[in-house]
Amino acid sequence: MSGHERSGGPVRRGLRFLAARWRVLVRLGAWSVLETAQTFLVGYAPARALDAGFLAGRTGTGLAWLAVAAVGVVAGAYGTGRVYRAVADLVEPLRDRLVERVVARGVREADGGALSRLTQQVEIARDTFAGLVMVSRSFVFTTVGALIGLFSLAPALLPVVAVPLAAGLGLFLASLRPLARRQEAFLTADEALAGHLGAVCPGLRDVTAAGAEARIAADVGERVDAELRAARSLARWSVLRVAALAVGGQLPAVLLLAAAPLLLDRGVTAGALVGALAYVTQSLLPALRDLVHGLGTSGSRLVVVLRRLTAPARPASGTGTPVPPPARRGGTRPSPALAVSSLTFAYGPAGTPVIDGLDLTLPAGSRLAVVGPSGIGKSTLTALVAGLLTPRHGSIHVCGHPVPGPAAAARRVLIPQEAYVHGGTLAENLGHLRPEPVPEEELLAAAEAVGLAPLLDALGGPDAVVDPAALSAGERQLIALTRAYLSYAPLALLDEATCHLDPEAEERAERAFAARPGGTLVVVAHRLGSARRADRVLLMDGPRTACGSHDELVRRSPAYRALAGGRPPSQPALAAGDADRVDPVAGPGLAGDGRHVVAHRPVGQVQAPRDLRDGGALGGQG
The missing domain is CATH 3.40.50.300 (P-loop containing nucleotide triphosphate hydrolases)
Structure with a gap:
């Protein structure tokens, strides 16, 4: 399967999932309209309060417009509360579907990693999806409300804000795919290092006893260097997120201040200029920041987790004795063990x-x-x-x-x-050399064969803590x-x-x-x-x-x-x-455990x- 197919699979499944819940999306959009109205009033009401009220000597009119802005904030907060309910109606079915898939794999296909997916990865997908829905929805409706407000105040303000905003958004979207690939590479390198250390650390005494410190250090060093390279590559691409935020969220404020004389000469009022600055600093910049950090970090994390949750399970190993390696094909003579x-x-060149x-x-x-x-x-x-x-x-x-x-x-x-x-359960100790948890039937059969069964019973079974x-x-x-x-x-x-x-x-x-x-x-x-x-x-x-x-x-x-x-x-x-x-x-001077x-x-x-x-x-x- 190609990389494009792998990345397109979750997207297609996501679109089908959303299409089946169009009523929830409509309700979500309806309540989000209140947030658009709140954003519109954040800039429009102060502008009118200045132009038609305080600067014109009408204090009452200015206070009335400020009161309208306060009403807009209250209405927006009410709409945000209803938005959370709609998001829950969208997210919980996703969680239920993922749980069903994980349980089906664990029960019917004997997938040893089902417990980790059920207790951790499903919750990561659920929380991350909810966050992405919130930041994406907020950015869309906030941007619409701000742009409508800019056009209502003075059409000349619109290009000063909209052009750098579009440029910053385009830069971020262009970096999203390579950034996600590098973040996944970093996660893979980090997991490889953690897995290798998990295998090495319990056997440090054996490593020292066998004189293999140099080789183990070299192996660990290779994985540390691989994670470092992945982290540096991720950091380099992360700079584009900072650049996108600066271009789309901070440059518009600089342009408004720099172009203020020209805008005032063209009929833009002082109140409209203040309202435009409010739109940029209070609405567009926070919404863009949430989108960049949420979609840039959590989005790739969600894709990685969904791939693992929806990937085909590895074939089960069965029960009884371990599965032997596959035989050679073609009747050729097998290699000796x-x-x-x-x-x-010799120990040393002259030994x-x-x-x-x-x-x-x-x-x-x-x-x-x-x-x-x-x-x-x-x-x-x-x-x-x-x-x-x-x-x-x-x-x-x-x-x-x-x-x-x-x-x-x-x-x-x-x-x-x-x-x-090592510490932990007896089952974790016995399955330490297996890539997946050992089925209990196979574990008990091995204990009986080797002679561990009496000790296993005395300790309280496979789940007993050792x-x-x-x-x-x-x-x-x-x-x-x-x-x-x-x-x-x-x-x-x-x-x-x-x-x-x-x-x-x-x-x-x-x-x-x-x-x-x-x-x-x-x-x-x-x-x-x-x-x-x-x-x-x-x-x-x-x-x-x-x-x-x-x-x-x-x-x-x-x-x-x-x-x-x-x-x-x-x-x-x-x-x-x-x-x-x-x-x-242990040699002289080394601490022992007394046992x-x-x-x-x-x-x-x-x-x-x-x-x-x-x-x-x-x-x-x-």
């Missing part, structure tokens, strides 16, 4: 590579467990796949899309060890796992994301992820059970790095055999000596208050 080629990474020349291909739907000593690069690998770190050499592709890149980012989800839960500080580390991990499960990303990266769960809960969560349609799972293993359940195991141990099934590695890898046969469990890297530099534990445990002992031995039972670290199971 993860393809790593000659991957090399020893943590990962050196790694090649790995993971088909869609498979499970990979990543094991190895602490500090060997397991979390670094997940950070590289997630695009939080940039490799020195090599390439990474997620579902055929290069990392980093928006397409790859949309197809993977990373769940770190320190799970984040207090993150009152949750244990294991409970936070269950919420983060269910949130990732509900995302549309087919590749899930669990970086010790189940370390605070007991073995049974860990197994249930991993099996749920493995059962997602088209889902692929990479687990940085905390326990040996994760490696036994996986299709393949990647042992990261420097030159002894190996990949295969659990049984294969037990047979051919002494390092893996030692790890699986009872070697002391790996020690989580501390902040001061973390070779991966992605340890999420997190610094793992100076094996992860399997760490217990936080109210944590779920932990069954032991990798290597602790036979």
Whole structure:
């Protein structure tokens, strides 16, 4: 659909809406005639009071004309009150129609954004439409009354006022369309920045833990710059509104004063000149100012909101498990879920590579467990796949899309060890990675699959308000796992994301992820059970790095055999000596929340208050 069609659609629908309510428009126009009479008397009565009254020595006549002007003000106020009633009869049906459309979309089409449209956007459209009706009507009838009054006082006054008024109005109308486009661009840029910050701010701890501050700052900076460019463009075009107001509303007063000698020589009386100034300063200038600010700002805002309210709904995602990405056409071989080629990474130009020349291909739907000593690069690998770190050499592709890149980012989800839960309802936490609210049936099914259902019931259901500080580390991990499960990303990266769960809960969560349609799972293993359940195991141990099934590695890898046969469990890297530099534990001098445990002992031995039972670290199971 072209831009012209999109902009013309609301206009055509608006004209049909007004045509169907012609009786209301007639009543609105009839009461507005009183406002025209009031405007006419604002200039005509003082002019007659001067010419026929005070300047002619007839004080009574002058006071009588002033009394007529006062009567006109009272009559105009009465008409304005009736105008508000007529506007209500015009606006409320619009609101009702919009509510019907939003409710129909929300109920019949399962539109997740219906609540926002019903509670906020409909009211914005209603109030803005009412304001536009009032300022447009007022400008039309005020201008008519003032021009009639100028002609009645002295025809010579009419061109002095009408010509600059028409020029200012024409300048404003010519700038209206480009101004509306730039205002919509600014709103879009502002929403993009707000949406990006809403996604980034809850994960600041994970960003810091993964060392991705520079990249996140660059991404946010790009959106800030985009909003700044849109704001500057909007400001430049807004200058035309000021120019239109100066030409149409203020220039006529200057011309009347400058041309006063010439006008008086041509028979224009002093009273008529004063009346003309009253028309300009008391009627035309305020009416034009209201029109410029109302139509220039609120008009484009109304168009934007109406487009969103009347746009077709996005298809619903359905219930149950997340919708997998569409399959490739034509029977071509699908891309692997993860393809790593000659991957090399080191912290710093002179640093020893943590990962050196790694090649790995993971088909869609498979499970990979990543094991190895602490500090060997397991979390670094997940950070590289997630695009939080940039490799020195090599390439990474997620579902055929290069990392980093928006397409790859949309197809993977990373769940770190320190799970984040924000304030708000449980449903808002679980649906954080979805562009629209998650239907309750799908949310409950995901909670049951991952193992969150008992906690969900204990908290009071999806609408219960969550207090993150009152949750244990294991409970936070269950919420983060269910949130990732509900995302549309087919590749899930669990970086010790189940370390605070007991073995049974860990197994249930991993099996749920493995059962997602088209889902692929990479687990940085905390326990040996994760490696036994996986299709393949990647042992990261420097030159002894190996990949295969659990049984294969037990047979051919002494390092893996030692790890699986009872070697002391790996020690989580501390902040001061973390070779991966992605340890999420707060370092010295950083404020903590009093709920997190610094793992100076094996992860399997760490217990936080109210944590779920932990069954032991990798290597602790036979």
